[in-house]
Amino acid sequence: MSSYVGVVVSDxxxxxxxxxxxxxxxxxxxxxxxxxxxxxxxxxxxxVLAKLNAFSGTFDADEIKSxxxxxxxxxxxxxxxxxxxxxxxxxxxxxxEKSGGSKGSSSFLKTSxxxxxxxxxxxxxxxxxSHVNSYLRDDPFLKSYLPIxxxxxxxxxxxxxxxxxxxxxxxxxxxxxxERAINTKKILNxxxxxxxxxxxxxxxxxxxxxxxxxxxxxxAEGRPYLVLxxxxxxxxxxxxxxxxxxxxxSLFQLVDDTQDAEELMGLAPEKVLLKWMNFHLKKAxxxxxxxxxxxxxxxxxxxxxxxxxxxxEHSSHxxxxxxxxxxxxxxxxxxxxxxxxxxxxxxxxxxxxxANLNLAFVAQIFQHRNGLTDDSSKSTSFxxxxxxxxxxxxxxxxxxxxxxxxxxxxxxxxxFEDLRNxxxxxxxxxxxxxxxxxxxxxxxxxxxMPFKKVENCNEVIKIGKELRFSLVNVAGNDIVQGNKKLLxxxxxxxxxxxxxxLLKNLRSHSQGKxxxxxxxxxxxxxxxxxxxxTSQADSFRDKNLSSGIFFLELLxxxxxxxxxxxxxxxGETEEDKKLNATYIISVARKLGCSIFLLxxxxxxxxxxxxxxxxxxxxxxxxxxxSDTESNVSEDAADEGDANSVTGEISNLxxxxxxxxxxxxxxxxxxxxxxxxxxxxxxxxxx
Numbered sequence: 132m133s134s135y136v137g138v139v140v141s142d143x144x145x146x147x148x149x150x151x152x153x154x155x156x157x158x159x160x161x162x163x164x165x166x167x168x169x170x171x172x173x174x175x176x177x178x179v180l181a182k183l184n185a186f187s188g189t190f191d192a193d194e195i196k197s198x199x200x201x202x203x204x205x206x207x208x209x210x211x212x213x214x215x216x217x218x219x220x221x222x223x224x225x226x227x228e229k230s231g232g233s234k235g236s237s238s239f240l241k242t243s244x245x246x247x248x249x250x251x252x253x254x255x256x257x258x259x260x261s262h263v264n265s266y267l268r269d270d271p272f273l274k275s276y277l278p279i280x281x282x283x284x285x286x287x288x289x290x291x292x293x294x295x296x297x298x299x300x301x302x303x304x305x306x307x308x309x310e311r312a313i314n315t316k317k318i319l320n321x322x323x324x325x326x327x328x329x330x331x332x333x334x335x336x337x338x339x340x341x342x343x344x345x346x347x348x349x350x351a352e353g354r355p356y357l358v359l360x361x362x363x364x365x366x367x368x369x370x371x372x373x374x375x376x377x378x379x380x381s382l383f384q385l386v387d388d389t390q391d392a393e394e395l396m397g398l399a400p401e402k403v404l405l406k407w408m409n410f411h412l413k414k415a416x417x418x419x420x421x422x423x424x425x426x427x428x429x430x431x432x433x434x435x436x437x438x439x440x441x442x443x444e445h446s447s448h449x450x451x452x453x454x455x456x457x458x459x460x461x462x463x464x465x466x467x468x469x470x471x472x473x474x475x476x477x478x479x480x481x482x483x484x485x486a487n488l489n490l491a492f493v494a495q496i497f498q499h500r501n502g503l504t505d506d507s508s509k510s511t512s513f514x515x516x517x518x519x520x521x522x523x524x525x526x527x528x529x530x531x532x533x534x535x536x537x538x539x540x541x542x543x544x545x546x547f548e549d550l551r552n553x554x555x556x557x558x559x560x561x562x563x564x565x566x567x568x569x570x571x572x573x574x575x576x577x578x579x580m581p582f583k584k585v586e587n588c589n590e591v592i593k594i595g596k597e598l599r600f601s602l603v604n605v606a607g608n609d610i611v612q613g614n615k616k617l618l619x620x621x622x623x624x625x626x627x628x629x630x631x632x633l634l635k636n637l638r639s640h641s642q643g644k645x646x647x648x649x650x651x652x653x654x655x656x657x658x659x660x661x662x663x664x665t666s667q668a669d670s671f672r673d674k675n676l677s678s679g680i681f682f683l684e685l686l687x688x689x690x691x692x693x694x695x696x697x698x699x700x701x702g703e704t705e706e707d708k709k710l711n712a713t714y715i716i717s718v719a720r721k722l723g724c725s726i727f728l729l730x731x732x733x734x735x736x737x738x739x740x741x742x743x744x745x746x747x748x749x750x751x752x753x754x755x756x757s758d759t760e761s762n763v764s765e766d767a768a769d770e771g772d773a774n775s776v777t778g779e780i781s782n783l784x785x786x787x788x789x790x791x792x793x794x795x796x797x798x799x800x801x802x803x804x805x806x807x808x809x810x811x812x813x814x815x816x817x
Contacts, residue, residue, distance in 0.1 A: 145216055150357060151348035161215045173199065174206035176218050185219075189226050198225045251355045257281040258475040258488055259362050263295070265473060266302055272315045273298060287353035290362075292319050293327025296350065299362065300331065303369035304338045311698050312717035324351060326693075326721045333720035336536040337727050340364040343538035363487055370494035371400035374407075381503035385410050397548030404493055408437060411502055415440035424493065425484035431459035434481070438466045441502045445469040456482050467492070470499045522737070523615060529727045529740070530622040536725060537562045541576075546622070551613055552578050553587025556621075560594050563629040567594050584611045591621075600624040623739055630746045637753050648742055655681075655745045658688040658752070671741040677734050678702025679711030682744065686718050689752040693722050708734045719744065723751045 138154035140146035149157070164179050165171045176199060177192040186195070202221055203214075210218070260281040267273050272294060279285045289295050297313050312330060314323040328347035335342050342361060349357050373379050376396060385406050386392045395403065401424075408421055417436040421427045428434060435450035450462035460478035468474060472495045476488040527546045534543050539558040543549045550556055554576050561568040572590055574583040588607030595602050601624065609617045634646045648671070656667050664684040668676055675681065679702050687694045698714060700707035712730035719726055724747040732740035 140213060140216065142213060145213060148220060149216065150344050151346040152344045157216060157219060158212065161212050171210045172206060173203040173208045173210060176210065180219065180222055186222060186226065190222060195222055198222050251359055254477065254480050254485060255363065255487055256286065256359060259359065259366060260286050261475050262366055267298055270298060287355055287358055290358050291351050291353050292324050293331045296331035297327060297334065299365045300334045300338060303365050307338055308334050309713040309717040311714060312721050329723050330717060330721040333725050335361060335365065336725060337532055338368055339532055339535060341535060341538065366491065370491050371404065373498060374400040374403045379501065381505055384503050397545045399544040401490060404497060407497060408493060411440045412436055423486065424489040425486040428489055429482055429484040430456050431463050431481055434463040435459065438463065441500045442470055467496060470496065472496055472499055523619065525729055525732065526619050530626065532727045533626055534559055547613055547615055547618065550618060551611055552576055552584040553591050553607065553610060556591045557587060559625065560591065563625065564598060595621060598628055626743065630743060633750050634746065634753065637750065637757055651742065651746050651749055654749050655685050659684045662688045671738045672736060674736055676736050676741055677708055679708060679715050679733060682715045683711065685748055686722065689748060690722055693718055719748060724748060
């Protein structure tokens with residue numbers, strides 16, 4: 132696998148305004164229009180730009196023309212790629228003015244993808260550097276590069292090879308990356324560096340980061356605003372890791388009844404943190420309500436009350452009596468240090484209302500002293516609400532992360548709560564099947580009237596049926612009511628549909644024929660067989676898959692250098708299976724597969740996740756063929772099969788695969804399994 136070479140723009144300043152993902156997308160649009168129009172002129176720009184996702188619904192062609200007329204009065208002027216980019220920036224800048232703000236700063240919640248402004252927050256940078264210096268100072272590989280001086284650009288240089296990114300992800304969610312898959316050498320070649328960055332970005336998505344419009348080349352170039360945006364999300368996930376009921380059951384003390392507890396379980400971690408803070412502030416006699424980590428805490432009063440309530444042994448009325456906000460903030464930080472909270476922000480950061488840094492500060496206080504007593508009877512009572520089995524919890528996690536990776540406008544914190552109004556499902560459907568949603572029929576949140584939610588969910592079911600999902604006896608109200616089995620069955624079909632469409636669209640010679648589950652299994656078996664390996668899978672339910680050997684051999688078949696076989700175990704014991712499964716996931720992500728399964732899914736042979744894993748590897752492999760524009764590939768070399776890839780992918784329709792393939796049983800992965808789930812779900816409701 133060769134390292135990726137990004138789109139190059141001759142003007143460095145213009146180049147710096149775009150991520151590599153944006154450049155590739157815009158280059159593709161430019162080339163297709165230039166080919167279509169033969170002579171691409173300024174007069175052609177308005178309708179072309181109006182169709183771009185960035186301006187859809189914001190500008191029409193006439194409005195774009197009025198923006199461009201000022202800079203490009205000659206409509207007959209021929210457009211080159213750099214002119215196309217400058218025209219894009221002109222319209223984008225007008226869009227920011229139109230919306231009344233700019234989106235240039237890094238964010239804990241989502242990585243900024245706009246390219247209008249690239250100013251970085253030096254205070255945030257210093258805080259993240261301090262975090263890295265503190266938490267990774269003993270790391271065997273990184274300790275020789277630490278501590279980093281926040282006054283220099285050493286932080287951005289260290290990120291470029293991907294090792295720091297991977298290490299931070301494992302700090303946030305331990306075990307996400309098998310560190311055996313990280314290339315750790317003093318000097319990495321471009322291929323090894325690209326592998327690390329690919330592993331890091333795919334793993335970041337797998338823990339809940341939004342990395343839309345960020346490519347490996349952007350991190351390799353050390354672009355500060357993108358690096359800080361991504362690092363901030365990873366650190367946020369680490370700092371808020373304990374703000375859930377499984378890790379901290381005592382959080383149930385924040386509510387009084389079952390309904391409140393259900394609402395609390397559906398909140399984003401930062402909202403739970405605010406609720407926790409207000410819980411203690413109310414007990415301490417603080418009369419205001421804190422609704423954010425910016426303007427509501429910048430005077431330092433809330434912090435003074437909070438720390439006095441949580442740590443009375445260190446309490447002091449000096450902070451409250453101090454009139455100057457900066458001096459009060461200084462006293463607050465001194466008191467926090469007595470709780471062993473490391474100083475990642477300055478008094479100025481508090482006074483300035485830096486939302487990201489204040490959130491991190493409060494999260495750190497929660498980690499060291501949450502002030503909640505262990506009321507076992509109350510915790511046990513509410514814990515009975517959290518009766519999801521392990522598989523249901525894993526599937527919820529997988530689908531939540533997958534949805535967030537799509538770059539939808541709404542961030543999902545809890546599938547079972549956030550999807551009940553139907554809006555997010557409509558956003559996802561519009562992403563995976565563009566044009567399928569009639570937004571005139573959709574009701575945008577906040578939705579107070581229950582029947583409006585039902586209308587959204589009925590539209591979701593209608594579109595699902597148009598996409599040939601198995602939705603027997605399913606109605607929109609089932610989603611509104613939070614029927615977990617039905618919702619998971621729908622999401623599984625949606626994820627499967629997305630992957631099969633990607634595979635179908637990748638092959639220009641597919642002739643419109645659908646790709647079936649059996650095609651993926653046959654392709655995987657043939658791939659492994661062609662490289663002289665002996666493993667074969669009878670189906671995606673084959674218990675032999677639990678050893679991990681088949682998938683490691685498949686990964687080797689599509690890219691010989693990606694698996695280090697000296698690290699592979701026989702997969703006979705449970706421990707060996709776990710080692711192999713963890714390694715498989717990291718190697719697949721390192722290769723370029725965007726996957727969200729856990730090692731347990733492989734060990735237990737979760738049929739659905741096995742299909743998605745194989746399909747993701749297949750998609751990556753075929754994508755390489757497509758990129759090299761090879762008419763006859765290695766995949767076409769199967770002896771005795773005249774149809775080769777075309778036969779494997781294009782000429783097996785759903786019915787043909789079901790009838791003729793030895794693995795045709797996997798065709799029922801959706802139709803039978805999901806109908807069973809639907810029936811079970813409806814019976815349960817009954």
